Structure formats: structure tokens, C-alpha cells
Amino acid sequence: MTNHWVDIKNADVVLIMGGNAAEAHPCGFKWVTEAKAHNKAHFMVVDPRFNRSAAVADFYAPLRSGSDIVFLGGIINYLLSNDKIHHEYVHNYTDFSFIVRDDYEFVDGIFSGYNEQARTYDKRTWDYELGEDGYVRTDPTLQHPRCVYQLMKQHYASYTPEKVESVCGTPKEKFLHVAEMFASTAVPGRAATIMYALGWTQHSTGAQILRCAAMVQLLCGNIGVAGGGMNALRGHSNIQGLTDLGLLSASLPGYLSLPGEKEQDYQQYIASRTQKPLR
Incomplete structure (x- = not known):
């Protein structure tokens, strides 16, 4: 969870997708009811089943199992094509203005760097373009054809409401409402x-589903704010507490790995885990 359970009461809009909190997480779900009662939050459920969460939601939209990426891609396209993004947020806290290498491409569903024999990707062409100072080149105007903003618009342009309706089986008007x-x-x-819960994470494409949802939240400026976030519906007192309090034998709080044999002081330990600033 990027936010904690209690913070859900601060949300203005709540989406449960890939989970069923009313039934599986009843203690935590009370904060959704708090958001509805005291913050006038609009509560939506998108799920193949009309489950118990949907039964108490303000709005329910069905979709076919396994089509979550198309649904979320449709939201991304809607936000970008209608310029309904949080401009100040994406300029300051995302890589929207970063320029991608000129040998990056996406053709017929295949990204550059694909090795057909090994069925693996060489991801170096996906990197950002660096300037002489070693930092990423940027275009604050977002007009450069290879800045992340323009590449995203191009990539998601085909995820139209009509495409979502065709692939997901979600009525167009219901998708547009979400x-x-x-x-x-x-x-x-x-x-x-x-x-969300295991309805997303246990798909073979679970990581991609979560990345799409995270991009939706970043476009709207909903990461790092009260009432926002990407919040996994995990065990109330086991998995979440285990990792947050450092009780897991293989990691430290914040999902930091344990030091290796050669890391005998803090500087050695943190140097190998600290990313270099890009700008």
C-alpha cells in the first residue's frame, strides 16, 4: 500500500478493481464507508462479478476476466486525449518531459530490443537519452516527439472507448463514467x-496491470497525497505488518534487502541501493 488503511477515508473517489474488500477485508472496508459518509466519496467497483463490494457501491461496471489492462489503458487514453491530467504534478513528479533514446520503437506489438530466438528483450533502447552532463535530456514543453508524454499518447491512442467496449464487454457509457x-x-x-487484491496480482500479466493503474494515478496526481495511492488489499495483521515492521527474515522495512557478506559498513550497503538522480 502506498497509503494506509485509515487514509482511505480522505478519498473523493474510490475504485475497487481486482478485489472484493467488503467481503474479504471487512475491517479495512469501514474506511471506504467513512469516505462515503463524511467525504461524499464516489465509490466504484469494476469486476467480472457483481460481488458484495459492488452491492454497496455507488457505481458498478462489468468487464471480462483478464481484460483489465485494456480497461485501464482506455482510462489512460481518455486522460491524455482529453487533456484531463494534473499538469503541475506530472511536470514536477513524473518523467513526462524525459526524452527517450532515438532507437526505441514499438511496432506491431513488439518493443525494440526483442530477440526472437531467445524470446527476451534487451531493454537498453528503452532508456532515457542523456546529455553531456550525464543527466536526462528533457523537454518542458512536452512537444519533443520522443518525450514520454508524446510516446504515451501514441502508444495508448488505440485504447478508445469503443475498443474497451469490444474487448472488455463493458458498456461504453459505464467505462466513460469511470x-x-x-x-x-x-x-x-x-x-x-x-x-486491489489477488484479482490483479495473480494474473500472468499482474505486474503490467499494476503498472497501468499506477500510471492512471500518476496522470491524475494521486500518488503521494492524502486519499490517493495504489493500495493492495493485504492481510490486516500478517503480510502488511510483517513487511512494514521488519519481521520478514529476508528483508528490512521498506523492502530493503539484507546486507551481503562484502557490505561491512553503511556506506557500502547504501551505495549499491541508491539510484543516481536523473535530473
Whole structure:
């Protein structure tokens, strides 16, 4: 969870997708009811089943199992094509203005660097373009054809509401309602939270689903704010507490790995785990 359970009460929009908190996490779900009662939050459920969470939601949209990436990609396209993004946030806290290497490409569903024999990717072409100072080249105007903003618009342009309806089976008007509610939070003072569970993480494409949802939240400025975040519906007192309090034998709080045999002081330990600033 990027935010904690209690913080959900601060949300203006709540989406449960890939989970069923009302039934599986009833103690934590009370904070959704708090958001509805005291913050007038709009609560939505997107799920193949009309489950117990959907039964108490303000809005329910069905989708076909396994089509989550298309649904979320449709929201990304809606936000970008209608310019309903949090401009101040994406300029200051995301890589929107970063310029990608000129040998990067995406053709017929395949990214550059693909080795057909090994069926693996060489991801070096996906890196940012560096300037002479060693930092990433940027375009604050977002007009450069290879800045992340322009590449995202191009990549998600095909994820239209009609495509979402065709692939996901979600009625167009229901999809647009979800997209519009997220767009309503792309302003200062409003926030949306996404709550998910194993309905996302246990897909073979689980990591990609979560990345898409995280991009939706970043476009709206909903990461790092009260009432926002990407919030996994985990065990109340076991998995979440185990990792947060450092009780897991293989990692430290913050999911830091344990020091290796050659890391005998703090500087050696932290140097290998600290990323270099990009700008």
C-alpha cells in the first residue's frame, strides 16, 4: 500500500478493481464507508462479478476476466486525449518531459530490443537519452516527439472507448463514467484511491496491470497525497505488518534487502541501493 488503511477515508473517489474488500477485508472496508459518509466519496467497483463490494457501491461496471489492462489503458487514453491530467504534478513528479533514446520503437506489438530466438528483450533502447552532463535530456514543453508524454499518447491512442467496449464487454457509457470520475481528481484538492487484491496480482500479466493503474494515478496526481495511492488489499495483521515492521527474515522495512557478506559498513550497503538522480 502506498497509503494506509485509515487514509482511505480522505478519498473523493474510490475504485475497487481486482478485489472484493467488503467481503474479504471487512475491517479495512469501514474506511471506504467513512469516505462515503463524511467525504461524499464516489465509490466504484469494476469486476467480472457483481460481488458484495459492488452491492454497496455507488457505481458498478462489468468487464471480462483478464481484460483489465485494456480497461485501464482506455482510462489512460481518455486522460491524455482529453487533456484531463494534473499538469503541475506530472511536470514536477513524473518523467513526462524525459526524452527517450532515438532507437526505441514499438511496432506491431513488439518493443525494440526483442530477440526472437531467445524470446527476451534487451531493454537498453528503452532508456532515457542523456546529455553531456550525464543527466536526462528533457523537454518542458512536452512537444519533443520522443518525450514520454508524446510516446504515451501514441502508444495508448488505440485504447478508445469503443475498443474497451469490444474487448472488455463493458458498456461504453459505464467505462466513460469511470474515466470521467478519475479525470475529476486531476486537480488540486481532490484524490482517488485504487484498491486491489489477488484479482490483479495473480494474473500472468499482474505486474503490467499494476503498472497501468499506477500510471492512471500518476496522470491524475494521486500518488503521494492524502486519499490517493495504489493500495493492495493485504492481510490486516500478517503480510502488511510483517513487511512494514521488519519481521520478514529476508528483508528490512521498506523492502530493503539484507546486507551481503562484502557490505561491512553503511556506506557500502547504501551505495549499491541508491539510484543516481536523473535530473
